[in-house]
Amino acid sequence: QNPTWQTEIRPYGTAAIAEAAEWIGRGQPVAIATETVYGLAGDATSDSAVARIYAAKGRPSFNPLIVHLPSAEAAAEIADFPPAARLLAKAFWPGPLTMVLPLLPGAKIAPIVTAGLPTVAIRVPAHPAMQALLAEVGRPLAAPSANASGSISPTTAQHVLASLDGRIPMVIDSGPTRQGIESTIVAIDTDGGARLLRPGPITPDQIAAVTGNAVCAAGSGKIEAPGQLASHYAPSRPIRLDAVDRRDGEWLIGFGPVAGDATLSDRGDLVEAAARLFAALHEADLSGRAGIAVAPIPADGLGLAINDRLRRAAAPKS
Numbered sequence: 001q002n003p004t005w006q007t008e009i010r011p012y013g014t015a016a017i018a019e020a021a022e023w024i025g026r027g028q029p030v031a032i033a034t035e036t037v038y039g040l041a042g043d044a045t046s047d048s049a050v051a052r053i054y055a056a057k058g059r060p061s062f063n064p065l066i067v068h069l070p071s072a073e074a075a076a077e078i079a080d081f082p083p084a085a086r087l088l089a090k091a092f093w094p095g096p097l098t099m100v101l102p103l104l105p106g107a108k109i110a111p112i113v114t115a116g117l118p119t120v121a122i123r124v125p126a127h128p129a130m131q132a133l134l135a136e137v138g139r140p141l142a143a144p145s146a147n148a149s150g151s152i153s154p155t156t157a158q159h160v161l162a163s164l165d166g167r168i169p170m171v172i173d174s175g176p177t178r179q180g181i182e183s184t185i186v187a188i189d190t191d192g193g194a195r196l197l198r199p200g201p202i203t204p205d206q207i208a209a210v211t212g213n214a215v216c217a218a219g220s221g222k223i224e225a226p227g228q229l230a231s232h233y234a235p236s237r238p239i240r241l242d243a244v245d246r247r248d249g250e251w252l253i254g255f256g257p258v259a260g261d262a263t264l265s266d267r268g269d270l271v272e273a274a275a276r277l278f279a280a281l282h283e284a285d286l287s288g289r290a291g292i293a294v295a296p297i298p299a300d301g302l303g304l305a306i307n308d309r310l311r312r313a314a315a316p317k318s
């Protein structure tokens, strides 16, 4: 792909938000932080604007995008909210929860956003930068993670540039993201059951505590969230998981008692580990070592989401 843009990196503020809204009004996507990862935001009501998001990412077009809205009230104009979804919205929005819900007939969402599905993925983000952009644009924003398809999600403006420099007009820099891992995605069925499509910062236990029903695992086999292809989050070097020491030629990412070339959290703190995960993978990828090893991460709470991303990063490239 030839570079089309001199990608501008602008500090977050009123002027940057106004400029970003202008680009979006002209159908061009802009990278901006949410509390999870940086997103590549475009007008979700315009097929051509959304097509430019897919093009910048080089993403296969069967993969639907998350629609970001300023409030649960705005979301109710686009999707049908069964009672369980209303409870979850009240408990976790604004925040890192995405719900897959039936798309309302007549909702002004470009068909390309949902890739033709009768459902739509919706999230009300908490980050002030994304909220400011939503207010300025006054339309729903489709925003996948702001990285080229197949590479690691960006948690800093520098990660965005490393992947999309020359392919988008601007990045708004508001520093590293707080959560560092993409939103939890749950599908809410008509009977009120919740199915986990992607683990994330909001855990199944937290969801079950609100709805009163256990959260089911996503149906195996069927690709329900196509972005969940096994090798979605892939650095370019082979990854070995549950490593307790460094083998020849490896870059070791530590956790807790396992000290490495870098550590996700020497205190063994999962929140800190999630926030650092993608930056650590970027750093390991750039280290020049032949392989990457990662210390064991406990598989509870936020550790579920961290292990999910690590398994995808370690999966053979498809």
Ligand code: TXA
Residues within 6 Å of the ligand: 034, 036, 037, 038, 039, 040, 063, 064, 065, 066, 098, 100, 114, 117, 119, 120, 121, 123, 143, 144, 145, 146, 181, 182, 183, 185, 197, 224, 225, 226, 227, 228
């Ligand atoms: O934290 C996040 O969610 C970030 C920030 C920018 O909001 N966004 C993000 O988007 O991770 P993306 O495009 O990288 O991942 C969206 C996921 C994909 O796996 C996609 O397949 C799934 O959501 N998805 C979107 N619409 C869906 C639908 N109608 N049914 C099932 N899965 C859907």
Ligand code: MG
Residues within 6 Å of the ligand: 144, 145, 153, 227
């Ligand atoms: Mg992504």
